[in-house]
Amino acid sequence: MTHRHITDVIDDYIDEELDISTAEEVRRHLEQCRTCRAEYELALRLRNILSGNSAPDPGEDYFNEVSALISAKTVETYQTETAVTNLEQQRRNNKRAFYRSLVSVAASLVIFFTALIFGSTQNKPVTVNVLSYQGTSRVAAATENDDNDNVILTPAEQRNLIKGIILLGSPGHFEQCGILSDLLP
Amino acid sequence: MQDSIPELVKAFSDGDNLAFAILVKRYQRKIYALAYQMLGNHLDADEVVQETFVRIYHKRQELKHVSNFSSFLIRVAANYSIDLLRKRKIHGELTDDPSSLPGNIQIYMSRRVRTPSDLYEDKTVMEEIRRALDQLPPRQKITAVLHDIEGFSKTEIAAILECPEATVRSNLHIARAKLKKILKNRLSKE
Structure with missing residues (x-):
């Protein structure tokens, strides 16, 4: 060797x-x-x-302190983060439920008023009382000239009138409806 | 407290925080010693200990696939120590300035020596070794620290550093040759 x-x-x-x-x-x-x-x-x-060059011993107190610090940085932080996440999730769920109920209420209202408006016009003449208006209008004038009952519009006219009111009306309806024509400048 | 390491690791990866606390207690001294040898001061060693366990906590899901927890833990600590070592080389090193240490740490650190002459001798030797180790590149330094100071086998070091055993042998051989050269005067005195 x-x-x-x-x-x-x-x-x-x-x-x-x-x-x-x-x-x-x-x-x-x-x-x-x-x-x-x-x-x-x-x-x-x-x-x-x-x-023989061992690292110095920082003591038991130091290691206890470090254990507590590590726990604070990991376990406790994780638990807090989890709690915050859960709370945020709950808030998001509540918000979503609120908007969902709001949409439901709005939809119900739309359905209700639509049904009310269309229901009230089915095979039933519109009377002056339905479209009563205190100001000067052709509708009121027409009513005064009618002796038997308060009918002033045919069902087709009523439908067009309502559609016109809902959609803010076409020029023809503005002329027919005294309420709207009076409101316009 | 009677649980074996694999049982504790399994419990921890399943979300048992008590198992994590026990693992911290069991390994914190080992991590501290390694970090101190690598970085040469208490404050950096303290940072390595805390950061290593924080990283391990966040990697707890990975632990289900880890066969050797000790190697995995030492690897995390070694990698963080190397990162910190490189950072310190750029931004300046910390020292164990007594004024920067908490009171109880100073007391314990001074207790490890018996007499003032021992203190002086120990401090001198430690300082010489630290300076010699500091001259090694990080990979050679960690290999020398793990093998010659902390007593890990070459196979364990290869597993920790995720490199072939031949690389460990080569790094160790070069590191020792350099250390012999640097510490020539000290070695001839012994």
């Missing part, structure tokens, strides 16, 4: 990682060779000095 060979395997020899026969060969060489023995002792001293 040469000096060069020994230098290569000396760390493995100290770490006891060589097979038995090679280790024995190294041991015998070290007994005879002063240069290699000096190399071996240097490596061993380095190992001892490093292994």
